[in-house]
Amino acid sequence: MKYYQLYINGEWVSSVSGNSYEVTNPATQEVVSKAAFGNDRDAALAVEVAHAAFPSWSETPAKERSNILMKIYQLMMERKEELARTITIEMGKPIREARGEVQSAADYVQWNAEEAKRAYGETIPSSFHNKRLLTIRQPVGPVGAITPWNFPLAMVTRKLTPALAAGCSVVLKPATQTPGCAAKLFQIAEEAGLPKGVANLVMGSSSKIGQELLKNPKIRKITFTGSTEVGKLLMKDAADQVKRVSMELGGHAPFIVFEDADLEAAVEGAIASKFRNAGQTCICANRIYVQSSILEEFTSLFKEKVEKMVIGNGLEESTDIGPVIDEKGLVKIQEHVDDALAKGAALVTGGKKCNFKAGTFYHPTILSQVTDEMLISTEETFGPVAPIYSFDTEEEVIRKANDTNYGLAAYFYTRDLSRAIRVYERLEYGMVGCNDPVPTTVQGPFGGWKESGIGREGGPDGLHDFLETKFVSIKM
Template sequence: MLYINGEWVQSVSGEELEVINPATNEVITKVAKGNEQDSKLAIEAAEKAFKPWKSTPAKERAAFLKSAAEYLRSTIDDLAETVTKEMGKPVNEAKGEIGLAIDYLEWYGEEAKRVYGETIPSSHKDKRLMVLKEPVGVTAAVTPWNFPVAMITRKLAPALAAGCPVVIKPASATPLSALKVFEAFHEVGLPKGVANLVSGSASKVVGEMTRNTAVRKITFTGSTEVGKKLIRDSADTVKKISMELGGHAPFIVFDDADLDKAVEGAVASKFRNAGQTCICTNRIYVQEGVAEEFGRKFAEKVSALKIGNGLEEGVAIGPLIDQGALSKVVEHISDAENKGAQILCGGKRAEVKGNEGCFFEPTVIQGATDEMIISIEETFGPVAPIYTFKTREEVIERANHQEYGLAAYCFTKDLSQAYYMMEELEYGIVGINDPIPTTAQAPFGGVKESGIGREGGHHGINEYLEDKFVSLNLS
């Protein structure tokens, strides 16, 4: 089903999408496959809802967000199972993601009441200058499959808090999680047209979003390639945009670091969601003096990670999303081996009894060099290459990727070194001795080709607001 104007409806065409469990390759169910007509209907509903919604007191908008958060909290077990079945991450990870999704709803429920304008000192005694904060208007959001719940609320919550109706296009691989999020808004009585959901063809659904003049804002999380296309497609109607795009995160370990903590951090960052996260570690740089010890300890930890269906007890590594993702991992490892790297653990496809999905062993590569494909392209899989370095000046130069600038990590006990690194790393997010920096109350986003704008914190709601300057002449 689609959710348009407060109602569950079939697609105009009657077409359906198959939803496949990546652990078993079995079809879970079918859902409505929307097209440009469905997208247009959803946009029209949002446009009609805009004026009454932006006029709704912030306290009332906040109440809807908080009620939806409570609904999701009450259904967390069922929702987590759905996430695991349609995209593969272990169920405990899914629960963690849902917890973050709830945090976004609750945070922006509070931020809705804190959208402040300002007064400006005037240069004329008979003038008063003011800046009003107003919602940008109908917002179209395109969300990814790897965090199918949290990425929806991270966009939807600040938009609704600001007074913007939203049309969501979820990833075709994970529409069931999105449907359950919208069940929450339906059950708490969100006004018709304020939140709409259209799954289906990206070219048709999103194409209508970028062309339609009623849509004033596009927000997207996904690959840099697709993000660039959306920017180009939105140019003709000059939409406001925010893009959270690809990453290639360096993870830097100095010889003074707590090595055990660094190893645990690298495992947490790299292998969460089987390496299918935009801020996961892609390159591990270890100072020469501790490189051998780090590699040994790291490989031991990684070798112990249990691979399997995410619904099973103790599983840490679920399946990759599809065959294309598996092929990319194989390509990167093969190229690294051909260029002299050694595999410390993993390195091949994993067979999981009773499951036919795209499982791959968590892999550690030693002796990686900057010429390898894995050093340049985002892998999006459970492969961790280890590099060595001598000085911090050297590692800064190598760590600052030419194109990407989403997240970076550094482990050190030296406070002055920590400050140096946080200032010199050209990334929108820097974790110092912290492999999981994401939180609802802080800004999330990248620089360079990793994105435009920020999500999270009080910064996130500004992406859905416009400044209106008013000059009042009293004479």
């Protein structure tokens, strides 16, 4: 059985306490590996190492940092299948989706390798003939990165590689459910020649490791992906040191289908958005709004296609829907479904866990006649449940779509160009897909408005959150 250790100062080590834990495949409930269980003492050691490594790494020429990252990219491509299988075994994602995640994760490595050489400064026209004004951009310092289980490789590279490209050292705390994905990436980084101490891996207690990263003044920035509730707590603690943060938090995405939409494309798009990763994504469709005139036709076609989806172990090529991450996830999903039904929603299909499977599987579910007072209308379900709402006018649906504290992603389908422009301008979300259920790409900035986050990952400004701007005035 594999045993994943912590990686501190270029060495694979057990936790200070000697504690470890078992990692379970949610599709089979089988123990697939063990991992060291670190705590605040392990995190403190990693912070000291990252702090010591920062000066040398920050002064390493950008081209050299870029070359190391490109080597990481190349090794990831060589081991794409191994990485994909690790994702599937640890958190259940269908293998086809896992391969896509590996490619996306590697794309972020490649993108940031290229961006490492483009952290430009500026010259500024002076008001005085004997002064020259300029800015330079320098790495913020050692970074604490905390990542979730639902994209256990892509979320790591989206945080680790822009930090490294900018010249920051890093302490990474991955999700306890998926230690192998992070460990395999760190093995690749070691093989690619990343200097000792520049990147450190500490699995284990979320609260203790997280508190050490927040309280230790040698960590100059926190980058986090997770729930809005946890993000708010991290921000409060970071405020004590005015520590920089970037946060990709929860979402509650509207998916709007106008009566002039290509219905077949809209249904396929709703399936792609809602049921990817068994609905366990922060940008998946949470509220599907369908114009009243096409509601019956959309629901019928949606039901027909959803009922054809294959539920099973993610390692099987035919699988469309894998398991949810654990029993706690199943309980929350059922609570949302039961609450909606009790308050008047109608069950179109699904609505229960799969008793014929050994793992934590839930039938892909469609609810109709959903109303705003139901839990599913305001809370992230994080499961394969699609609630359908009806609307009559564009004005009405924009108001309903924006009536949330979240603002991560939104989607809509229309063939009217004028409507498309009006709608994407008025939606209060950081990312909008127009006739596109999967708009995220390394070239585009990923992040949200309102309580869905601060900062952006990827895109032309992907290194921005890891750099400080320094103004220099030279008197001659």
